[in-house]
Structures are given as C-alpha cells and as structure tokens.
Amino acid sequence: xxxxxxxxxxxxxxxxxxxxxxxxxxxxxxxxxxxxxxxxxxxxxxxxxxxxxxxxxxxxxxxxxxxxxxxxxxxxxxxxxxxxxxxxxxxxxxxxxxxxxxxxxxxxxxxxxxxxxxxxxxxxxxxxxxxxxxxxxxxxxxxxxxxxxxxxxxxxxxxxxxxxxxxxxxxxxxxxxxxxxxxxxxxxxxxxxxxxxxxxxxxxxxxxxxxxxxxxxxxxxxxxxxxxxxxxxxxxxxxxxxxxxxxxxxxxxxxxxxxxxxxxxxxxxxxxxxxxxxxxxxxxxxxxxxxxx
Numbered sequence: 001x002x003x004x005x006x007x008x009x010x011x012x013x014x015x016x017x018x019x020x021x022x023x024x025x026x027x028x029x030x031x032x033x034x035x036x037x038x039x040x041x042x043x044x045x046x047x048x049x050x051x052x053x054x055x056x057x058x059x060x061x062x063x064x065x066x067x068x069x070x071x072x073x074x075x076x077x078x079x080x081x082x083x084x085x086x087x088x089x090x091x092x093x094x095x096x097x098x099x100x101x102x103x104x105x106x107x108x109x110x111x112x113x114x115x116x117x118x119x120x121x122x123x124x125x126x127x128x129x130x131x132x133x134x135x136x137x138x139x140x141x142x143x144x145x146x147x148x149x150x151x152x153x154x155x156x157x158x159x160x161x162x163x164x165x166x167x168x169x170x171x172x173x174x175x176x177x178x179x180x181x182x183x184x185x186x187x188x189x190x191x192x193x194x195x196x197x198x199x200x201x202x203x204x205x206x207x208x209x210x211x212x213x214x215x216x217x218x219x220x221x222x223x224x225x226x227x228x229x230x231x232x233x234x235x236x237x238x239x240x241x242x243x244x245x246x247x248x249x250x251x252x253x254x255x256x257x258x259x260x261x262x263x264x265x266x267x268x269x270x271x272x273x274x275x276x277x278x279x280x281x282x283x284x285x286x287x288x289x290x291x292x293x
Contacts, residue, residue: 001240003293004151005060009144013136019069020136024144028291029061038066045130056141058243059293084115155288156237162285163230169278170226176271219262226258245292252286
C-alpha cells in the first residue's frame with residue numbers, strides 16, 4: 001500500500017478529570033524526524049511516544065503537539081514545614097532577648113514567611129497518565145495514517161498516468177528509429193549521386209556507411225531498459241510492499257539516466273523532442289516520488 005509522507009491527525013480524549021489533545025502533521029523527509037512539543041510533566045513519556053509512532057510511520061518530518069489539562073480541584077495542596085516555622089520562632093525569641101523588643105509575631109504573620117507554607121503539586125499516577133495519553137496518541141496516529149493513505153492513492157494515480165505517457169513516448173522512439181536510418185540512407189545516396197554524377201558507388205560501401213551511422217544512433221538498449229523500468233515502477237506501485245519511496249526514487253533515477261542517453265545519441269529533431277518530453281515527465285515523477293513513504 002502506497003502512503004504519502006504528507007499527513008495530519010488530531011484526537012481529543014477526556015478520561016475522568018484528565019483531558020489530552022494530540023495533533024500531528026508531517027511533510028517529506030529522507031528519514032523519520034520527530035519533533036514533540038508537550039507539557040513538562042509529560043516529558044518522561046517522550047521515548048514511549050517515539051516508539052509508538054514508529055509502528056505508524058517509517059519516514060517523514062513529523063511535528064507532534066500535545067496539550068494536557070487536569071480538570072480536578074485537587075491539582076495542588078498546601079504543605080506546612082514545621083521545622084522552618086520553628087527556626088523562625090527561635091530567632092524571633094533570640095532577637096527579643098538581645099534587643100529588648102516586643103515579640104508580636106502572630107500565626108498569620110508567621111505563615112507569610114518564605115517556605116513556611118508552600119504549594120505542592122499532587123503526584124500524578126504515571127500509569128494512569130500514560131493510558132489516557134496513549135489513547136489520544138493512537139487516535140491521532142490512526143487518523144494521521146488514513147490521511148497519508150488517501151494522499152498516497154492520489155499520488156499513485158498521478159504517477160501511473162505519467163508512466164502511461166512515458167510508454168507512449170518510448171513507443172514513438174521505437175517507431176521513429178528505423179525511419180531515421182532509412183532517411184539517412186536516402187540522403188546519402190542523393191548526396192553521392194550529386195557528387196559523383198555518372199560514377200557508380202559500390203553498394204557494400206554504402207551499406208557499411210549506413211550500418212556505422214545506425215550503430216552510432218542506436219537506442220535499442222536504452223529503450224528496452226526504460227520500458228523495463230516503467231514496468232518495474234508500475235508493479236512496485238501496485239504491490240503491498242511497505243516503505244517503497246526509496247525504491248521508487250532509485251527507479252526514477254535509472255529512468256532519467258536512460259532518457260539522457262537517448263537524448264545524447266539522437267541527431268534527429270523528432271527523437272530529441274521526445275527525449276526532452278521524457279526527461280520532463282520523469283522529473284515530474286521524481287518530484288511525486290519524493291513524497292512517497
């Protein structure tokens with residue numbers, strides 16, 4: 001199944017008083033490059049998130065955005081530090097004795113001193129947190145894969161249409177090649193007749209010259225290989241093989257190589273134009289293949 005490297009997914013899960021929202025998007029990349037943005041209290045799940053994503057995607061630059069809300073009333077609690085309070089009271093008494101001052105400290109005043117009373121966040125249950133987060137991740141990842149498959153099918157249709165065009169152009173090269181040799185022979189005969197007038201040129205020598213020219217411009221091997229690459233790419237697109245992007249890219253490079261050779265060998269305007277069309281279409285295929293996972 002062909003998948004695009006472009007995708008998007010979103011899922012929101014509320015489990016008891018905890019609410020998780022996961023969004024992710026991706027673009028094409030040579031490898032799997034993951035960037036995660038999430039609250040600090042979820043940072044220790046980063047490795048687990050990356051491991052989970054690998055079962056859904058092999059390549060692409062993926063950005064994941066996670067938000068977490070605790071809707072319960074008991075998100076934090078007040079902690080009383082008696083040792084700190086005792087230290088304050090001890091030194092207040094010492095100051096009273098040393099300087100003869102009135103010790104007018106009250107409970108409310110003492111409570112306002114640093115570290116006597118502190119706000120402390122409730123310790124979260126890691127397993128409970130992960131279970132909720134995992135559900136949101138799996139929901140977003142599933143939607144993410146679905147969009148990649150949909151986009152992949154569109155890429156597949158487009159690439160197959162371009163491959164059909166390549167086959168037509170390659171057939172045109174095959175049909176034109178014998179005509180070039182025949183036209184060259186005719187021009188050669190006319191040129192010889194014009195230069196030598198009544199003198200007769202040996203048929204063997206004329207044939208040898210035509211053979212040399214035909215061998216020089218022959219693109220039979222390139223045409224056969226190009227047709228083979230087109231068939232191979234079609235079969236790869238239709239297969240259930242996973243992660244075919246790199247393979248398709250390699251085939252496209254080989255197709256481009258054959259088109260270049262056809263163009264360099266050609267001395268015929270028609271075949272040169274066909275070869276240019278081949279190169280242009282192959283380049284479009286390569287651009288599309290860059291988006292295949």
